[in-house]
Amino acid sequence: MDFDRNQDSQLKEYLLGTLSSESREGIEQGLMTDQELYEYLEAAEEDLIDEYLSGDLTADEKAQFEQNFLVTPERRENLRFARTLHRYVAGAQTTKSIASPSFFSRLLGSERIAFQALAAVIVLLIFAGGIWFYLSRNNTPRTFATLQLSLSLTSSRGDGLTTPRIKLPPGTDDLRLYLLLPSALNPSSRYRAVLVGQGSERKTVEIDLRDGQSLVSVVPANEVPRGEYALQLFSINPDGTEQRVLGNYYFTVD
Protein backbone atom coordinates (compact mmCIF):
# COMPACT_ATOMS: atom_id res chain seq x y z
CA MET A 1 0.00 0.00 0.00
CA ASP A 2 1.34 3.40 -0.91
CA PHE A 3 0.58 6.11 1.61
CA ASP A 4 0.50 9.78 0.91
CA ARG A 5 0.45 12.77 3.20
CA ASN A 6 -3.37 12.76 3.21
CA GLN A 7 -3.44 9.26 4.58
CA ASP A 8 -0.78 10.21 7.10
CA SER A 9 -3.07 12.90 8.37
CA GLN A 10 -5.98 10.44 8.42
CA LEU A 11 -4.00 7.99 10.53
CA LYS A 12 -3.09 10.81 12.90
CA GLU A 13 -6.79 11.68 13.31
CA TYR A 14 -7.56 8.00 13.78
CA LEU A 15 -4.98 7.74 16.56
CA LEU A 16 -6.27 10.88 18.24
CA GLY A 17 -9.84 9.55 18.05
CA THR A 18 -11.15 12.38 15.91
CA LEU A 19 -11.84 10.54 12.66
CA SER A 20 -15.41 10.02 11.45
CA SER A 21 -16.82 6.58 12.26
CA GLU A 22 -17.09 5.72 8.57
CA SER A 23 -13.44 6.46 7.85
CA ARG A 24 -12.47 4.79 11.10
CA GLU A 25 -14.10 1.52 10.09
CA GLY A 26 -12.37 1.65 6.72
CA ILE A 27 -9.00 1.88 8.46
CA GLU A 28 -9.86 -0.81 11.00
CA GLN A 29 -10.95 -3.31 8.37
CA GLY A 30 -7.66 -2.66 6.63
CA LEU A 31 -5.77 -3.10 9.90
CA MET A 32 -7.21 -6.58 10.40
CA THR A 33 -5.89 -7.89 7.11
CA ASP A 34 -3.11 -5.63 5.88
CA GLN A 35 0.26 -6.12 7.58
CA GLU A 36 1.77 -3.09 5.87
CA LEU A 37 -1.01 -0.82 7.08
CA TYR A 38 -0.61 -2.20 10.60
CA GLU A 39 3.12 -1.45 10.65
CA TYR A 40 2.46 1.93 9.13
CA LEU A 41 -0.01 2.72 11.90
CA GLU A 42 2.57 1.72 14.50
CA ALA A 43 5.11 4.02 12.85
CA ALA A 44 2.47 6.76 12.85
CA GLU A 45 1.98 6.19 16.59
CA GLU A 46 5.68 6.72 17.12
CA ASP A 47 5.59 9.88 15.02
CA LEU A 48 2.67 11.16 17.06
CA ILE A 49 4.51 10.51 20.31
CA ASP A 50 7.60 12.24 18.90
CA GLU A 51 5.49 15.24 17.86
CA TYR A 52 4.01 15.39 21.34
CA LEU A 53 7.45 15.34 22.94
CA SER A 54 8.78 17.94 20.52
CA GLY A 55 5.84 20.23 21.27
CA ASP A 56 4.69 20.07 17.65
CA LEU A 57 1.04 19.22 18.36
CA THR A 58 -1.60 21.94 18.42
CA ALA A 59 -3.34 22.61 21.74
CA ASP A 60 -6.36 20.54 20.63
CA GLU A 61 -4.19 17.68 19.41
CA LYS A 62 -2.24 17.75 22.65
CA ALA A 63 -5.43 17.47 24.69
CA GLN A 64 -6.71 14.64 22.47
CA PHE A 65 -3.36 12.90 22.76
CA GLU A 66 -3.44 13.02 26.53
CA GLN A 67 -7.10 12.07 26.88
CA ASN A 68 -7.62 9.60 24.04
CA PHE A 69 -4.27 8.31 22.96
CA LEU A 70 -2.54 7.66 26.25
CA VAL A 71 -5.24 5.30 27.45
CA THR A 72 -3.27 2.09 27.60
CA PRO A 73 -0.25 1.21 29.74
CA GLU A 74 1.56 0.12 26.57
CA ARG A 75 1.26 3.56 25.03
CA ARG A 76 2.40 5.22 28.22
CA GLU A 77 5.44 2.91 28.15
CA ASN A 78 6.03 3.90 24.54
CA LEU A 79 5.94 7.56 25.58
CA ARG A 80 8.47 6.92 28.28
CA PHE A 81 10.78 5.06 25.92
CA ALA A 82 10.45 7.82 23.31
CA ARG A 83 11.44 10.38 25.92
CA THR A 84 14.61 8.43 26.67
CA LEU A 85 15.35 7.96 22.97
CA HIS A 86 14.91 11.71 22.36
CA ARG A 87 17.29 12.51 25.15
CA TYR A 88 19.83 10.02 23.82
CA VAL A 89 19.63 11.29 20.26
CA ALA A 90 19.90 14.89 21.44
CA GLY A 91 23.12 13.92 23.20
CA ALA A 92 24.42 12.05 20.20
CA GLN A 93 23.45 14.87 17.88
CA THR A 94 26.03 17.16 19.40
CA THR A 95 28.69 14.71 18.44
CA LYS A 96 28.17 14.29 14.76
CA SER A 97 27.26 16.01 11.59
CA ILE A 98 23.51 16.31 11.16
CA ALA A 99 22.60 18.50 8.25
CA SER A 100 23.83 16.10 5.64
CA PRO A 101 25.08 12.55 5.71
CA SER A 102 28.49 12.76 7.19
CA PHE A 103 31.70 11.91 5.49
CA PHE A 104 32.28 9.28 8.12
CA SER A 105 28.90 7.67 7.87
CA ARG A 106 29.34 7.33 4.15
CA LEU A 107 32.76 5.83 4.63
CA LEU A 108 31.61 3.54 7.37
CA GLY A 109 28.52 2.55 5.46
CA SER A 110 28.32 1.53 1.86
CA GLU A 111 31.93 2.38 1.09
CA ARG A 112 33.49 0.31 3.79
CA ILE A 113 35.90 -1.39 1.43
CA ALA A 114 37.08 1.97 0.11
CA PHE A 115 37.49 3.09 3.68
CA GLN A 116 39.63 0.10 4.51
CA ALA A 117 41.89 0.81 1.57
CA LEU A 118 42.04 4.50 2.42
CA ALA A 119 42.76 3.76 6.06
CA ALA A 120 45.57 1.41 5.10
CA VAL A 121 47.13 4.04 2.82
CA ILE A 122 46.82 6.73 5.49
CA VAL A 123 48.42 4.51 8.11
CA LEU A 124 51.26 3.62 5.76
CA LEU A 125 51.85 7.27 4.91
CA ILE A 126 51.72 8.29 8.52
CA PHE A 127 53.98 5.48 9.56
CA ALA A 128 56.43 6.44 6.82
CA GLY A 129 56.12 10.04 8.01
CA GLY A 130 56.82 8.92 11.54
CA ILE A 131 59.95 7.07 10.46
CA TRP A 132 61.09 10.04 8.39
CA PHE A 133 60.44 12.31 11.31
CA TYR A 134 62.37 10.01 13.57
CA LEU A 135 65.34 9.76 11.23
CA SER A 136 65.46 13.42 10.29
CA ARG A 137 65.05 14.66 13.83
CA ASN A 138 67.28 12.10 15.43
CA ASN A 139 69.22 14.76 17.25
CA THR A 140 66.15 16.32 18.86
CA PRO A 141 65.41 15.58 22.49
CA ARG A 142 62.15 13.68 21.82
CA THR A 143 61.04 11.53 18.95
CA PHE A 144 57.46 10.85 17.91
CA ALA A 145 55.58 8.30 15.95
CA THR A 146 52.31 9.65 14.62
CA LEU A 147 49.00 8.11 13.83
CA GLN A 148 45.89 9.72 12.45
CA LEU A 149 42.67 8.22 13.78
CA SER A 150 39.05 8.60 12.74
CA LEU A 151 36.11 8.20 15.05
CA SER A 152 34.43 4.84 14.65
CA LEU A 153 30.77 4.78 15.61
CA THR A 154 30.75 1.03 15.86
CA SER A 155 30.71 -0.53 19.27
CA SER A 156 33.68 -2.77 18.74
CA ARG A 157 36.62 -3.23 16.42
CA GLY A 158 35.41 -6.61 15.24
CA ASP A 159 33.00 -5.45 12.58
CA GLY A 160 35.15 -5.66 9.51
CA LEU A 161 36.79 -2.26 9.77
CA THR A 162 40.52 -2.01 9.40
CA THR A 163 41.98 -0.73 12.61
CA PRO A 164 44.93 1.63 12.13
CA ARG A 165 48.13 -0.07 13.28
CA ILE A 166 51.51 1.26 14.17
CA LYS A 167 54.83 -0.20 15.17
CA LEU A 168 56.79 2.05 17.43
CA PRO A 169 60.43 2.14 16.31
CA PRO A 170 62.99 1.60 19.06
CA GLY A 171 63.85 4.83 20.80
CA THR A 172 60.51 6.46 20.10
CA ASP A 173 59.60 8.68 23.01
CA ASP A 174 55.97 9.42 22.30
CA LEU A 175 53.05 8.35 20.18
CA ARG A 176 51.33 11.39 18.74
CA LEU A 177 47.69 10.68 17.94
CA TYR A 178 45.79 12.96 15.57
CA LEU A 179 42.14 12.53 16.45
CA LEU A 180 40.04 13.66 13.51
CA LEU A 181 36.84 15.21 14.82
CA PRO A 182 33.45 14.88 13.12
CA SER A 183 32.58 18.20 11.49
CA ALA A 184 29.83 18.90 14.03
CA LEU A 185 32.37 19.07 16.83
CA ASN A 186 34.26 22.22 17.50
CA PRO A 187 37.99 21.53 17.81
CA SER A 188 38.46 24.63 19.94
CA SER A 189 36.12 23.29 22.64
CA ARG A 190 37.62 21.59 25.66
CA TYR A 191 38.09 17.85 25.52
CA ARG A 192 39.47 15.08 27.62
CA ALA A 193 40.62 11.74 26.24
CA VAL A 194 40.70 8.39 27.95
CA LEU A 195 42.85 5.58 26.64
CA VAL A 196 41.39 2.14 27.19
CA GLY A 197 43.83 -0.73 26.96
CA GLN A 198 43.31 -4.43 26.44
CA GLY A 199 42.70 -5.23 30.06
CA SER A 200 40.11 -2.44 30.11
CA GLU A 201 42.51 -0.32 32.14
CA ARG A 202 41.70 3.33 31.58
CA LYS A 203 44.10 6.22 31.58
CA THR A 204 43.42 9.87 30.96
CA VAL A 205 45.72 11.30 28.31
CA GLU A 206 46.36 14.93 27.55
CA ILE A 207 44.97 16.83 24.59
CA ASP A 208 48.00 18.94 23.75
CA LEU A 209 47.26 20.67 20.50
CA ARG A 210 44.59 21.52 17.98
CA ASP A 211 45.43 21.01 14.38
CA GLY A 212 42.63 22.07 12.04
CA GLN A 213 39.74 19.64 12.65
CA SER A 214 41.98 17.34 14.68
CA LEU A 215 42.93 17.14 18.30
CA VAL A 216 46.43 15.98 19.05
CA SER A 217 47.09 13.75 21.98
CA VAL A 218 50.59 12.70 22.95
CA VAL A 219 50.99 9.41 24.77
CA PRO A 220 54.39 8.33 26.13
CA ALA A 221 55.52 5.32 24.10
CA ASN A 222 56.22 3.28 27.20
CA GLU A 223 52.53 3.54 28.12
CA VAL A 224 51.36 1.87 24.95
CA PRO A 225 53.01 -1.54 24.72
CA ARG A 226 51.89 -3.92 21.99
CA GLY A 227 48.16 -4.36 22.02
CA GLU A 228 44.80 -3.01 21.00
CA TYR A 229 43.56 0.32 22.25
CA ALA A 230 40.47 2.45 22.11
CA LEU A 231 40.56 6.13 22.81
CA GLN A 232 37.38 7.70 24.14
CA LEU A 233 36.72 11.40 23.93
CA PHE A 234 34.75 13.56 26.33
CA SER A 235 33.70 17.12 25.59
CA ILE A 236 33.86 19.40 28.62
CA ASN A 237 30.94 21.77 28.92
CA PRO A 238 31.40 25.34 30.19
CA ASP A 239 29.86 24.29 33.51
CA GLY A 240 32.52 21.60 33.89
CA THR A 241 30.23 18.65 33.18
CA GLU A 242 31.38 16.17 30.59
CA GLN A 243 29.63 14.49 27.73
CA ARG A 244 30.97 11.38 26.08
CA VAL A 245 31.53 11.74 22.34
CA LEU A 246 29.89 8.71 20.78
CA GLY A 247 32.27 6.22 19.28
CA ASN A 248 35.90 5.25 19.76
CA TYR A 249 39.23 5.91 18.11
CA TYR A 250 40.62 2.42 17.71
CA PHE A 251 44.26 1.61 17.03
CA THR A 252 46.70 -1.22 17.47
CA VAL A 253 50.34 -1.07 18.47
CA ASP A 254 52.33 -3.91 16.88
Added chain:
Amino acid sequence: MKKEWEISQDAFDRLLNWLDADRDNAGRKYEMIRQRLIKILACRGCAEADDLADETINRVTRKLAAITESYTGDPTVYFYGVAQKVYLEYLRRNRPKPGPPPVDTPADEAEYECLDRCLNGLPGDNRRLVLEYYEDVKRAKIDHRRKMAEQLGIAVNALRIRAHRIRVQLQKCVVGCLNQKAVN
Protein backbone atom coordinates in the same frame (compact mmCIF):
# COMPACT_ATOMS: atom_id res chain seq x y z
CA MET B 1 -13.05 -6.57 33.37
CA LYS B 2 -14.40 -9.84 34.64
CA LYS B 3 -13.82 -12.76 32.33
CA GLU B 4 -16.90 -14.92 32.23
CA TRP B 5 -15.61 -17.80 30.23
CA GLU B 6 -12.14 -19.23 29.84
CA ILE B 7 -11.14 -21.11 26.72
CA SER B 8 -10.61 -24.83 27.27
CA GLN B 9 -7.77 -26.54 25.44
CA ASP B 10 -10.26 -28.36 23.17
CA ALA B 11 -12.04 -25.15 22.30
CA PHE B 12 -8.74 -23.42 21.68
CA ASP B 13 -7.61 -26.25 19.40
CA ARG B 14 -10.84 -25.96 17.41
CA LEU B 15 -10.29 -22.24 17.09
CA LEU B 16 -6.74 -22.74 15.83
CA ASN B 17 -7.95 -25.36 13.39
CA TRP B 18 -10.49 -22.91 12.02
CA LEU B 19 -7.81 -20.26 11.56
CA ASP B 20 -5.46 -22.57 9.69
CA ALA B 21 -4.98 -26.28 9.22
CA ASP B 22 -1.28 -25.84 9.93
CA ARG B 23 -0.81 -25.48 13.67
CA ASP B 24 2.13 -23.04 13.45
CA ASN B 25 0.37 -20.82 10.95
CA ALA B 26 -2.75 -20.92 13.08
CA GLY B 27 -0.77 -19.83 16.13
CA ARG B 28 0.69 -16.90 14.22
CA LYS B 29 -2.76 -15.91 12.94
CA TYR B 30 -4.18 -16.08 16.44
CA GLU B 31 -1.47 -13.77 17.78
CA MET B 32 -1.89 -11.43 14.85
CA ILE B 33 -5.67 -11.22 15.34
CA ARG B 34 -5.34 -10.59 19.07
CA GLN B 35 -2.68 -7.93 18.53
CA ARG B 36 -4.81 -6.11 15.99
CA LEU B 37 -7.96 -6.26 18.08
CA ILE B 38 -6.01 -4.72 20.95
CA LYS B 39 -4.71 -1.99 18.67
CA ILE B 40 -8.15 -1.19 17.29
CA LEU B 41 -9.76 -1.12 20.72
CA ALA B 42 -6.97 1.05 22.10
CA CYS B 43 -7.45 3.42 19.18
CA ARG B 44 -11.10 3.65 20.18
CA GLY B 45 -10.01 4.83 23.59
CA CYS B 46 -10.48 1.59 25.57
CA ALA B 47 -8.15 1.46 28.54
CA GLU B 48 -8.89 -2.27 28.86
CA ALA B 49 -8.13 -3.09 25.24
CA ASP B 50 -6.43 -6.40 26.16
CA ASP B 51 -9.45 -7.63 28.10
CA LEU B 52 -11.88 -6.62 25.39
CA ALA B 53 -9.78 -8.37 22.75
CA ASP B 54 -9.79 -11.55 24.85
CA GLU B 55 -13.53 -11.24 25.35
CA THR B 56 -13.93 -10.96 21.58
CA ILE B 57 -11.88 -14.09 21.01
CA ASN B 58 -13.80 -15.95 23.72
CA ARG B 59 -17.11 -15.10 22.11
CA VAL B 60 -15.96 -16.27 18.71
CA THR B 61 -14.63 -19.48 20.22
CA ARG B 62 -17.87 -20.14 22.06
CA LYS B 63 -19.90 -19.82 18.87
CA LEU B 64 -17.40 -21.59 16.70
CA ALA B 65 -19.58 -24.60 15.88
CA ALA B 66 -22.30 -22.35 14.50
CA ILE B 67 -19.85 -20.01 12.79
CA THR B 68 -18.03 -22.73 10.89
CA GLU B 69 -21.34 -24.01 9.54
CA SER B 70 -22.58 -20.72 8.22
CA TYR B 71 -19.63 -18.35 7.77
CA THR B 72 -17.44 -18.38 4.71
CA GLY B 73 -14.59 -15.99 4.26
CA ASP B 74 -11.58 -14.69 6.14
CA PRO B 75 -11.99 -15.49 9.85
CA THR B 76 -10.10 -12.29 10.67
CA VAL B 77 -13.00 -10.21 9.40
CA TYR B 78 -15.41 -12.11 11.62
CA PHE B 79 -13.41 -11.22 14.71
CA TYR B 80 -13.61 -7.57 13.79
CA GLY B 81 -17.41 -7.74 13.60
CA VAL B 82 -17.62 -9.30 17.05
CA ALA B 83 -15.15 -6.75 18.43
CA GLN B 84 -17.49 -3.96 17.31
CA LYS B 85 -20.29 -5.45 19.41
CA VAL B 86 -18.02 -5.98 22.40
CA TYR B 87 -16.92 -2.37 22.10
CA LEU B 88 -20.50 -1.05 22.02
CA GLU B 89 -21.35 -3.05 25.13
CA TYR B 90 -18.26 -1.66 26.81
CA LEU B 91 -19.36 1.86 25.96
CA ARG B 92 -22.80 1.24 27.42
CA ARG B 93 -21.54 -0.02 30.73
CA ASN B 94 -18.38 2.00 30.97
CA ARG B 95 -18.22 5.49 29.48
CA PRO B 96 -14.53 6.20 29.09
CA LYS B 97 -13.33 8.90 31.42
CA PRO B 98 -10.44 11.13 30.48
CA GLY B 99 -7.32 9.92 32.22
CA PRO B 100 -4.96 12.16 34.13
CA PRO B 101 -2.45 14.01 32.00
CA PRO B 102 0.84 12.19 31.74
CA VAL B 103 3.46 13.14 34.25
CA ASP B 104 6.56 14.53 32.64
CA THR B 105 8.99 12.42 34.57
CA PRO B 106 12.67 12.82 33.85
CA ALA B 107 14.12 9.97 31.84
CA ASP B 108 15.29 7.15 34.00
CA GLU B 109 19.08 6.79 34.16
CA ALA B 110 18.80 3.02 34.13
CA GLU B 111 16.68 3.16 30.98
CA TYR B 112 19.20 5.52 29.40
CA GLU B 113 22.05 3.15 30.18
CA CYS B 114 20.07 0.22 28.82
CA LEU B 115 19.33 2.16 25.65
CA ASP B 116 23.03 2.90 25.24
CA ARG B 117 23.84 -0.77 25.71
CA CYS B 118 21.11 -1.90 23.31
CA LEU B 119 22.13 0.63 20.67
CA ASN B 120 25.70 -0.59 20.93
CA GLY B 121 24.41 -4.12 20.42
CA LEU B 122 22.79 -3.23 17.12
CA PRO B 123 24.58 -3.84 13.84
CA GLY B 124 26.47 -0.65 12.94
CA ASP B 125 24.23 0.23 10.00
CA ASN B 126 21.06 -0.06 12.07
CA ARG B 127 22.55 1.98 14.88
CA ARG B 128 23.53 4.78 12.55
CA LEU B 129 20.16 4.63 10.83
CA VAL B 130 18.16 4.98 14.01
CA LEU B 131 20.35 7.76 15.41
CA GLU B 132 20.23 9.71 12.17
CA TYR B 133 16.54 9.07 11.60
CA TYR B 134 15.48 10.67 14.87
CA GLU B 135 17.70 13.70 14.49
CA ASP B 136 16.44 17.18 13.71
CA VAL B 137 13.04 18.70 14.15
CA LYS B 138 10.13 19.86 12.02
CA ARG B 139 11.08 20.87 8.47
CA ALA B 140 14.69 19.91 8.87
CA LYS B 141 13.58 16.44 9.93
CA ILE B 142 11.48 15.95 6.80
CA ASP B 143 14.33 17.03 4.54
CA HIS B 144 16.82 15.02 6.51
CA ARG B 145 14.76 11.86 6.19
CA ARG B 146 14.22 12.43 2.50
CA LYS B 147 17.98 12.67 2.02
CA MET B 148 18.52 9.54 4.09
CA ALA B 149 16.00 7.64 1.98
CA GLU B 150 17.65 8.85 -1.22
CA GLN B 151 21.02 7.70 0.04
CA LEU B 152 19.70 4.29 0.90
CA GLY B 153 17.86 4.10 -2.42
CA ILE B 154 14.49 3.48 -0.80
CA ALA B 155 11.21 5.38 -0.45
CA VAL B 156 10.68 7.59 2.59
CA ASN B 157 7.89 5.30 3.78
CA ALA B 158 10.16 2.27 3.52
CA LEU B 159 12.73 4.16 5.60
CA ARG B 160 10.02 4.97 8.12
CA ILE B 161 9.10 1.30 8.45
CA ARG B 162 12.75 0.32 8.71
CA ALA B 163 13.33 2.84 11.49
CA HIS B 164 10.14 1.67 13.20
CA ARG B 165 11.30 -1.95 13.18
CA ILE B 166 14.64 -1.03 14.67
CA ARG B 167 12.89 1.10 17.29
CA VAL B 168 10.62 -1.81 18.25
CA GLN B 169 13.66 -4.09 18.50
CA LEU B 170 15.45 -1.49 20.62
CA GLN B 171 12.52 -1.02 22.94
CA LYS B 172 12.24 -4.78 23.49
CA CYS B 173 15.95 -4.92 24.24
CA VAL B 174 15.65 -2.03 26.71
CA VAL B 175 12.73 -3.70 28.49
CA GLY B 176 14.77 -6.91 28.75
CA CYS B 177 17.77 -5.00 30.04
CA LEU B 178 15.67 -3.20 32.67
CA ASN B 179 14.16 -6.50 33.78
CA GLN B 180 17.64 -7.94 34.07
CA LYS B 181 18.75 -4.96 36.16
CA ALA B 182 15.73 -5.40 38.39
CA VAL B 183 16.65 -9.04 39.02
CA ASN B 184 20.31 -8.25 39.83
